[in-house]
Amino acid sequence: MANPKKHVHKYKRMKVGKAKAYSIYRCFQPGCTHYIAEEHIINRFSACWACDQTFLITYKLIKVKPICEECRAARKADNKAKPIEGFSLEDMLANVAAKDAEEEAGDDE
Numbered sequence: 001m002a003n004p005k006k007h008v009h010k011y012k013r014m015k016v017g018k019a020k021a022y023s024i025y026r027c028f029q030p031g032c033t034h035y036i037a038e039e040h041i042i043n044r045f046s047a048c049w050a051c052d053q054t055f056l057i058t059y060k061l062i063k064v065k066p067i068c069e070e071c072r073a074a075r076k077a078d079n080k081a082k083p084i085e086g087f088s089l090e091d092m093l094a095n096v097a098a099k100d101a102e103e104e105a106g107d108d109e
Ligand SMILES: [Zn+2]
Pocket: 007, 008, 009, 010, 027, 028, 029, 032, 033, 034
């Protein structure tokens, strides 16, 4: 037994077979060689690729690297460019100016 420790499989979709004709979900946890056919992935537990928590894969959560509903929602929210808390545009511009000054100072190298 290579990996006696019980774990939640962490599935990733990949193409296999001649001409990559088949899609399977293979577990990417260390030491695990488990895989299942793509059509059986629904209603399986997987570890989330983003937060590692166990979640049930539903139809809408299917993707190459499945992530849980919470992370999916978080990623959607991230796409709507939200300002970083406690970090103003002025701070950002000041940082850029400081970086420019550093690069100029390092011209000797
Ligand atoms: Zn596994």
